[in-house]
Amino acid sequence: MSRPAPVTATATVGPALRAEGIAKAFVSGKVRTQVLDGLTLSIEAGELTLISGPSGCGKSTLLAILSGLQKVDAGRVIALGSELGGLDSRALERFRLLHTGFVFQGFNLFPALTGLEQVELPLHYLGLSGRQARERATQSLDEVGMTPRMHLRPSELSGGEKQRVAIARALAKQPELLFADEPTSALDAANGQTIIDILHRIARTHGTTVLCVSHDPRLIRHADRVLSMEDGRILSDRRPAPPAATPEGTAP
Amino acid sequence: MVALARKTLVYEWRRFLPAILAVGFAGLLQLLQAALVLGIFSSASVYITGSSADLWIGYPGTQSVSLGRPIDPDVEMRLRMDPAVARVEPFYWVDADWRGAHDTGGESVYVTGIDARADGLMFSQALPPALRERLAEPDAVIVDRADVDKLGVTVGDTAVINGHRVRVVGESSGLRALGGVNVVTSLDTARQLDNDPTDLGRPTYLLARLHDPAQADAVAARLRGDKGFGPYDVWTARTFARRSVLYWMLDTGAGAGVVFLAGIVFLVGAVITSQTLMAAVAGSVREYATLNALGVGVGNLRWVVLEQAFWVGAIGLLGATVLGFLLLVAARSQDVPVVLNIPITLLCVVLAMALAAVSGLVAMRSLRRADPASLLR
Numbered sequence A: 001m002s003r004p005a006p007v008t009a010t011a012t013v014g015p016a017l018r019a020e021g022i023a024k025a026f027v028s029g030k031v032r033t034q035v036l037d038g039l040t041l042s043i044e045a046g047e048l049t050l051i052s053g054p055s056g057c058g059k060s061t062l063l064a065i066l067s068g069l070q071k072v073d074a075g076r077v078i079a080l081g082s083e084l085g086g087l088d089s090r091a092l093e094r095f096r097l098l099h100t101g102f103v104f105q106g107f108n109l110f111p112a113l114t115g116l117e118q119v120e121l122p123l124h125y126l127g128l129s130g131r132q133a134r135e136r137a138t139q140s141l142d143e144v145g146m147t148p149r150m151h152l153r154p155s156e157l158s159g160g161e162k163q164r165v166a167i168a169r170a171l172a173k174q175p176e177l178l179f180a181d182e183p184t185s186a187l188d189a190a191n192g193q194t195i196i197d198i199l200h201r202i203a204r205t206h207g208t209t210v211l212c213v214s215h216d217p218r219l220i221r222h223a224d225r226v227l228s229m230e231d232g233r234i235l236s237d238r239r240p241a242p243p244a245a246t247p248e249g250t251a252p
Numbered sequence B: 001m002v003a004l005a006r007k008t009l010v011y012e013w014r015r016f017l018p019a020i021l022a023v024g025f026a027g028l029l030q031l032l033q034a035a036l037v038l039g040i041f042s043s044a045s046v047y048i049t050g051s052s053a054d055l056w057i058g059y060p061g062t063q064s065v066s067l068g069r070p071i072d073p074d075v076e077m078r079l080r081m082d083p084a085v086a087r088v089e090p091f092y093w094v095d096a097d098w099r100g101a102h103d104t105g106g107e108s109v110y111v112t113g114i115d116a117r118a119d120g121l122m123f124s125q126a127l128p129p130a131l132r133e134r135l136a137e138p139d140a141v142i143v144d145r146a147d148v149d150k151l152g153v154t155v156g157d158t159a160v161i162n163g164h165r166v167r168v169v170g171e172s173s174g175l176r177a178l179g180g181v182n183v184v185t186s187l188d189t190a191r192q193l194d195n196d197p198t199d200l201g202r203p204t205y206l207l208a209r210l211h212d213p214a215q216a217d218a219v220a221a222r223l224r225g226d227k228g229f230g231p232y233d234v235w236t237a238r239t240f241a242r243r244s245v246l247y248w249m250l251d252t253g254a255g256a257g258v259v260f261l262a263g264i265v266f267l268v269g270a271v272i273t274s275q276t277l278m279a280a281v282a283g284s285v286r287e288y289a290t291l292n293a294l295g296v297g298v299g300n301l302r303w304v305v306l307e308q309a310f311w312v313g314a315i316g317l318l319g320a321t322v323l324g325f326l327l328l329v330a331a332r333s334q335d336v337p338v339v340l341n342i343p344i345t346l347l348c349v350v351l352a353m354a355l356a357a358v359s360g361l362v363a364m365r366s367l368r369r370a371d372p373a374s375l376l377r
C-alpha cells in the first residue's frame, strides 16, 4: 500500500483531503502572526497520517482548516471532492455532520450524560431512529472496549476511558474523515497506547482517513505517514516502517 | 432522543437552582400582588357581586357603584314592559354622616337602601334572610362586622345618620366598603335618611332579574336604546362590576402600581434567570462546541438552551403554585382580602413562562463562544 512518492493521488482513489497554497494569519492587536503560508498538502484516504512538530508551529491551525472549522486567508481546501471555501456555515455544519469526526485533547463530554448517551446524542441529529442510534452507539463503544462501562457518567470514568468514549462518539457517525488533536497528551503511557491502537484500527478496519496531530513519539510507529511541521511549513514527509504485525509494505 | 436539556438540568440542578427560584418567586410575587389588589378592589363591586340581579340600570356614564345619581323611577315601567324581565327592584345609595352613640365624632357612611324582603335581589348573597328580615322595622340598620369598632357601636345601640335616629339591628360580614363604611337599611329607611332635596325619593339604581340570565347582553342592548324616560343606562352585572373595580384601580393609581411592580419583578427575574442560564451554558461551552464540530447545527444547540429555559420556568412555576396556594389559604384564614380568578392566574403563568423564554433567548448568546475552532489549539 505504501508508495515512494510523498504527495500523489492513487489512480483509483483521489486524496481524501487536499490543501492548495493555503495561508492563514492571526491578528491580535497590532501583532500579525502568519501561521501558515502557501502550504500545499494531500492526505490519502484510509491512512493514519500523523502531523508532528514543535509547539506553536501551526499544527492545530492546519487541522482546523482541513476539517472546515476555520477559514483560510488564501488557497483552497478540497475535502472528499468538495471545496470547503465554497460552503456557507450551514453547509459546512452539514458536511461535518455527514463526513467528519473529531477527537480533542480535552474529552469534552457532557457531565450529565452516560457514555452511551454521549455517543447517541450526535446520531439523532444525523436522522437515525432511536433504535438505530442505540445500535450504532453500542457497537462503537464495543469497538473501543467500553461496553462494560457505557452506563457510567464522565465523573466515574478515568481519563483514558473518557477519551475512548469521545472516540466512540466520533466513530459512531461512521465518518470518512477523523481528526484528532493531541488525543493522548492528557493520558499516561498505557492509556495513550490504547488510544493509539484504537485510532490505528479505525483507519485499518473502516478505511477511515485519520489525521492526527501529536508529538507523542509512540504514535509514529503506528502511522502510515508522518508529516513534520515547522513554522507553518512541512519539513519532511515520511512513511515509517510498519510494525512487524503488518507484513506488507517497505520503508521509503 | 437523548434529552440533553433535561438530563443536564437534573444532574446539575444546583447550577440551575437560582434560575428556578427566580422564576418561581417572580411568578409568586405577580400572583400574590394580583390577588391582593383584586381582593382589595373587589370590594368596590361587592354591591353587584353580592346581589343576584342580571341587569343594573343607573345614570349614564356612572363609573362605579358608589358614584351613582338618581334616575327617573318611571324607567321601572319600561323595564317591566319587556317580556324578558322577571323582576325589578330599586336600590338607594345615600352618602350620609354618621354619629355614634359614644362620641366618636362624625364618620361618612354609604347608606344602601335595599328591598329587604327575603327574596330581594340586592345583597341576596351577602345578607342571609334572617338578617334581612330585621330591616323591616323602621330605622333599623345593619353595619359590617369589620366596621363596628370604627363606628363605635354594637348590635342594639342607636346612632344618628343625617340627623335621624337609627338602631343597629345586626352585623353583616364581607360588606366592607372602599373609602367609607357601608350601612344597610330598608328602602323606606333610606328614603327618610336622604336629606338631599334634589333626590326627591328617586332611586339611584334599578335592579332587574331576567327569565333567562344568558340573554343579559341582548336585553341590556335593547333596553338601552329607549330615550323616552329621562337619562338612564343599562349594564349587565358583570360589566358594571368590572367597571367599578377598574375605576377604583385606575382612580387610586393602584392599577399603574401593579403594572409597574409587575414590570420590575419581571425585569429582576429575567436578569437573574438569564444570568444563571448563561453561566450554565458557559459551563458546558466546550461540549456544545464539540457537538457543533461534529456537525450539530447552532440552531439545534440554541434549541437545547431554550428547552432548558422552558424546564426552569415549568419547575419554578410548579413551586410557585404550591407555595402560592398555601399562602392564599393562610391569607384567607387571616381575613386578608385576596381574590384570584382564572384569567389573572393564567396571565401570571404566561408572564412567568415569558420571563423564562426571554431569559433563554438571552442565554443563547453565550453559545457564540462555542466556536469549535477554539477546541483546536
Ligand SMILES: Nc1ncnc2c1ncn2[C@@H]1O[C@H](COP(=O)(O)OP(=O)(O)OP(=O)(O)O)[C@@H](O)[C@H]1O
Pocket (backbone or CB within 6 Å): A026, A027, A028, A033, A035, A053, A054, A055, A056, A057, A058, A059, A060, A061, A062, B376, B377
Ligand atoms: N485564534 C487565534 N488568535 C491568535 N493567534 C492564534 C490563534 N490560534 C492560533 N494562534 C497562533 O497561531 C500559532 C499556531 O497555533 P497552533 O495552535 O496551530 O499551534 P500548534 O502547532 O498546535 O501548537 P501546540 O503544539 O502547542 O498545540 C501560535 O503562535 C498561536 O499563537
Ligand SMILES: [Mg+2]
Pocket (backbone or CB within 6 Å): A059, A060, A061, A181, B376, B377
Ligand atoms: Mg495544538
